[in-house]
Structures are given as C-alpha cells and as structure tokens.
Amino acid sequence: MASRSLSPSSFRALRTLARAFRYGTLSELVGQRVRIADVESIPNVLGTLLRPAIGEEPAWKSPDHGTLEAALAKYGLVDATFKVSAHCVARLARQGGFIPLRELGMLTPSEDAQLDESLLLDAVNGFQAGDGFAKIFLCADEPPWRWAELEPSRGAVAARAMLDWKLPSGYLPRDFVVDDACVTNWKVVWCEKHFYL
Numbered sequence: 001m002a003s004r005s006l007s008p009s010s011f012r013a014l015r016t017l018a019r020a021f022r023y024g025t026l027s028e029l030v031g032q033r034v035r036i037a038d039v040e041s042i043p044n045v046l047g048t049l050l051r052p053a054i055g056e057e058p059a060w061k062s063p064d065h066g067t068l069e070a071a072l073a074k075y076g077l078v079d080a081t082f083k084v085s086a087h088c089v090a091r092l093a094r095q096g097g098f099i100p101l102r103e104l105g106m107l108t109p110s111e112d113a114q115l116d117e118s119l120l121l122d123a124v125n126g127f128q129a130g131d132g133f134a135k136i137f138l139c140a141d142e143p144p145w146r147w148a149e150l151e152p153s154r155g156a157v158a159a160r161a162m163l164d165w166k167l168p169s170g171y172l173p174r175d176f177v178v179d180d181a182c183v184t185n186w187k188v189v190w191c192e193k194h195f196y197l
Contacts, residue, residue: 016172021096058082
C-alpha cells in the first residue's frame, strides 16, 4: 500500500501508525473445521469459536448480512470482524511496527505512488489506537460455483442465485476451514493479505 516516496507528513503518519499498531495471530484456530448451517448462525458459531482463544465474549461487528451472503455466494468465504476489548488486544497481540505491516502486505511498493499515498492516508486516518478487533477468515471446502458444477441438476438454479449474490439453495450446511484468525487494533489490517472483491 505505501509508496517508496511518501511525503514527509505521510511518512510521519505511517510511523505513528507503526508504533501504535498491534497484531497477534490466533494460531490455535487456524486449520480448524467449522460447520455452518445457515448465514444467520455465523455470528454465533464464530463467536463461540473465538471465545476460548481470546478469553472474552466477542461482539459481532461486520460484515452485514447482505455482504456476508455475497462473499459466501461468490467465493465461498467468510471474512468476519468482532469487537473485543483493548485489554484483549494488549494481552494477545505484540507491538506492530514496520515488519508486521510489510508481512501483511500493507507496505508493498507499487507503481502508482499517488494512489498509494491516498490509500495510506485513508487507512491511517481510520486507525484508532484504543480499538480492539478479533478477525477470522474461513474458506469453504468447496466454493458455490464448484459445488454447482459437480451436480448438473443444480447448475442453472445455482448460477442464477450466484449472479444475484445469493447462496444457492442446498449449499449450506457446509464445513469451512479457518484460514486465518487474529486480534488487532486496526480493523482493515487484512485489506491486502486477504484481498477479494
């Protein structure tokens, strides 16, 4: 996201962010299989999964129901954010700095320095040091489009549902695998690491 030739004010903002940023992977959750029965149950299922790892009750923050269903229909994934206490982040996350930001793809140089600086400033301006988030990213064992291909009778109906960003009937219940999980104080920390549209 960040360019090699940032303005002095942008570099100061980035340095401030790097000092205040906290991030900790919840590695004990990565690789776990999770059964999801329907879209409505996802906040409870994931909250129950997170609770022992973080030691407190997480509160569902995002995405909204429509965005959640669209990501499931298009990619077979769940990218969820829960609100947690700043104390939880302080307990489970290490100080950030430039290296973790680089590892998360936030400091990858690109050819468009103007765009990079604009994105960087938006990200830094959205950062609040007192916030706490638990994030969890899951992938289906089989994305909806592949599931529809395997059974010709599902094809046309499933294709129409997915064009409307709705899950095809019968796709859930299904197992999902936790691909990543973390606690952080910056909710957009995965915008590069787990990029999808």
